[in-house]
Amino acid sequence: MEFFDVIKARYSHKARFDPNTPVPKEDLIRIVEAGMAAPSANNNQSPEFIIIDDPALLRQIGELTESVPLRTAPAMIAVLTRPRFREVFDIETECLIADYAAATENMLLAATALGYSCGWQDGPFVDSAVRSKAEALLAIPADRALALIIPVGRPAEEGPRRTKKPFAQRASWNRYAVER
Amino acid sequence: MEFFDVIKARYSHKARFDPNTPVPKEDLIRIVEAGMAAPSANNNQSPEFIIIDDPALLRQIGELTESVPLRTAPAMIAVLTRPRFREVFDIETECLIADYAAATENMLLAATALGYSCGWQDGPFVDSAVRSKAEALLAIPADRALALIIPVGRPAEEGPRRTKKPFAQRASWNRYAVER
Numbered sequence: 001m002e003f004f005d006v007i008k009a010r011y012s013h014k015a016r017f018d019p020n021t022p023v024p025k026e027d028l029i030r031i032v033e034a035g036m037a038a039p040s041a042n043n044n045q046s047p048e049f050i051i052i053d054d055p056a057l058l059r060q061i062g063e064l065t066e067s068v069p070l071r072t073a074p075a076m077i078a079v080l081t082r083p084r085f086r087e088v089f090d091i092e093t094e095c096l097i098a099d100y101a102a103a104t105e106n107m108l109l110a111a112t113a114l115g116y117s118c119g120w121q122d123g124p125f126v127d128s129a130v131r132s133k134a135e136a137l138l139a140i141p142a143d144r145a146l147a148l149i150i151p152v153g154r155p156a157e158e159g160p161r162r163t164k165k166p167f168a169q170r171a172s173w174n175r176y177a178v179e180r
Numbered sequence: 181m182e183f184f185d186v187i188k189a190r191y192s193h194k195a196r197f198d199p200n201t202p203v204p205k206e207d208l209i210r211i212v213e214a215g216m217a218a219p220s221a222n223n224n225q226s227p228e229f230i231i232i233d234d235p236a237l238l239r240q241i242g243e244l245t246e247s248v249p250l251r252t253a254p255a256m257i258a259v260l261t262r263p264r265f266r267e268v269f270d271i272e273t274e275c276l277i278a279d280y281a282a283a284t285e286n287m288l289l290a291a292t293a294l295g296y297s298c299g300w301q302d303g304p305f306v307d308s309a310v311r312s313k314a315e316a317l318l319a320i321p322a323d324r325a326l327a328l329i330i331p332v333g334r335p336a337e338e339g340p341r342r343t344k345k346p347f348a349q350r351a352s353w354n355r356y357a358v359e360r
Contacts (some may be wrong), residue, residue, distance in 0.1 A: 003186045003293040007214045007286060032351050034187045036344055038285060039300055043342040048358050049351040057354055080356075089269030091306055097274055098302075101281035105218060106187060109289070113183040120219055122278075126271055139355040162223040164216055171212050171229040174237055175319040176260075178228050 001113045010109055013117035013151070015159035016072045023075040023152055027114050028053065031152065032077060034110035035103040041095035047103040047147075050078040050138050057137065061149070064133050065124035073151030078138055079104055083145040086128075100147045107150055117155040122148035181293045190288055193297035193331070195339035196252045203255040203332050207294050208233065211332065212257060214290035215283040221275035227283040227327075230258040230318050237317065241329070244313050245304035253331030258318055259284055263325040266308075280327045287330055297335040302328035 001009075028051045040046055052058055053075045062071035070076070085096045104120060111118040125131040125146055135146050168179045181189075208231045220226055232238055233255045242251035250256070265276045284300060291298040305311040305326055315326050348359045 001183050003181050003183050003289065004210070004214070006183045007217050007290065010217070010219075012219050029347070030184070033347065034184070036347070036350055037187050037190070039190075039192050039288065043344075045345055045350060047350070048356075050356060051351060051353050054354045086274070089273070093269070094266070094277055097277040098281035098284075101278035102285040104278075105282040105285040106289075108219065109183065109286075110187065139357075141356060144356065164223075165225055167209070167213065167216070170216055170225060170227070171231060173231050174234045176228075176230060176321060176324065177319075 006109050006113045010112040011117070011159070011161045012119045013069055013155055013159045014119065016068055016156040017074060017117070017151060017153035018156040019072045019074050019153070021074060021154045022053065023116065025053065027116070028075055028077070028152070030114065031107050031110045035079075035107040038102040038106045040099040040102070044095070044099070046081055046096055047100045048080040048144065050080065052076040052078060060137050061134060064130050067121055067124050069119050069151040070121055070124065070149060072156065074153040077107060077150040077152065079147045079150065080140060080144045081147045083143065085145060085147060104148065104150065111150070111152050116152050117159070118150050118152045120148060121151060125149070186289050186293045190292040191297070191339070191341045192299045193249055193335055193339045194299065196248055196336040197254060197297070197331060197333035198336040199252045199254050201254060201334045202233065203296065205233065207296070208255055208257070208332070210294065211287050211290040215287040218282040218286045220279040220282070224275070224279070226261055226276055227280045228260040228324065230260065232256040232258060240317050241314060244310050247301055247304050249299050249331040250301055250304065250329065252336065254333040257287060257330040257332065259327045259330065260320060260324045261327045263323065265325060265327060284328065284330065291330070291332050296332050297339070298330050298332045300328060301331060305329070
């Protein structure tokens, strides 16, 4: 798919997925490889990934949350970073966050390029009790932390698509002159 | 350009740009539009952008730093967020960082898709004195902050390209089993 068409097509799917149309392993690998190709601070490659396609595990993760996409997705990609991302704030933490965000964006675009809908589900895991349960289900060790989960699949229904502000409300030339 | 070819081609250009081959305004607009299309927490669209193509201003920004790409780039895109991104750490700050990182990644890919080299230059602006000077040159108001600058252009020389770890050292299936 042409790059700028992918940029235009990507959206955050907030509605139901079709849980009965699985995502082939080869597509999940291509999506994760795109995440691995993202830049990271000093090329540290801090983000790590757990690809989830086991039906029982998908159900267990979904049941931890009220998220409709997480409760219906036929596949998920868990994006991991280091626990300090919510414990200590400094430049290193800022880099960890930027690293996982760039990798996540690559994966959202890659899933879109392959014809899937997807989303960036971090909200449910801000609650440290929920995050701990998800980390236990995924056998995540103490020196790693779950940042977010990307549900991937074919949509079962059209979700709403958000609109974006016009160009002049977010950009200007050579000096700050954003309209607001 | 095909999406997965763009993913493969993107790299962080750390060497000299050709300062005499300008980037047309229409290409800079397409790159920034890709940044605007990135997801953001609750669609808040927090990242804002200043496109820099004025030669005198490019030189002034470059001279604030020792960065070879910033000192030679024929165009730059400054990525802005809110000052709290380095003042207060909480979920809101984490969202601001993730928002600017996702927008930045979209722009790096878009520049690559249009045949340019580019990079993610945040290091020089970690120093708050340098950041303040750059913010003054760009007339950035007190309620906005410079997160990073993306230099864009044709490379004057080949830069080094970093290698990435193999798949199994960053990903596993259904439970954490990353080789390390």
